[in-house]
Amino acid sequence: MARPEPPRIESRRRLLAGLGLLVFTALVASGVSPYDRATWLLEVAPVLLAAPVLGATWRRYPLTTLLYALIALHMGVLILGGAYTYARVPLGFWLQEALHLGRNPYDKIGHFMQGLVPAMVTREVLLQRGYVSSRGMAAFLSVCVAMAISAVYELIEWGVALAAGSGATDFLGTQGDVWDTQSDMFWALLGAMVAVTLLRGWHDRQMKALRY
Secondary structure, three states: OOOOOOHHHHHHHHHHHHHHHHHHHHHHHHHHOOOOHHHHHHHHHHHHHHHHHHHHHOOOOOOOHHHHHHHHHHHHHHHHHHHHOHHHOHHHHHHHHHOOOOOOOHHHHHHHHHHHHHHHHHHHHHHHOOOOOOHHHHHHHHHHHHHHHHHHHHHHHHHHHHHHHHHHHHHHOOOOOOOHHHHHHHHHHHHHHHHHOOOHHHHHHHHHHHOO
């Protein structure tokens, strides 16, 4: 007869299953009738790629609960942006009105998460796998990786714009801002810095608990 799992492990498993179900439900709902089907597919592509990998590796290469939760949140941001297109997300209009902004800022939330989550993933891999021992070096490399991903994403947007012309407007979400690329990368940098500073202690405690 199999021994029951400790309450902490069982609780974690239920939480991860709940996060997975929530992301899956949101993804399916967003794909029923998105504003633009091609834009939806481009925006949720990272979710479609990452979800199977996480599902296949959660036993052999487990991540901290904090990181899984942040990944699920990032997926939610991508899914919502795909359903409405970033320039039309209702939450963004609410923020625009509340903060008296000249444009819908929802895409900046997406780029903030684009910096935060890759930085957290990099930090966890570097430290948990023993690739580096210095917290400072892990922070530096994590920010570098996050910014590299941000730059590659901007290059992808450029490529889509060249290929699709005006048809890429919804995917780009620039809303007429000539400095959109630079501000996107700034928000990614801000997210990465939050990951390696403000979340550092919480992340370290969870990584330590994961080893035992």
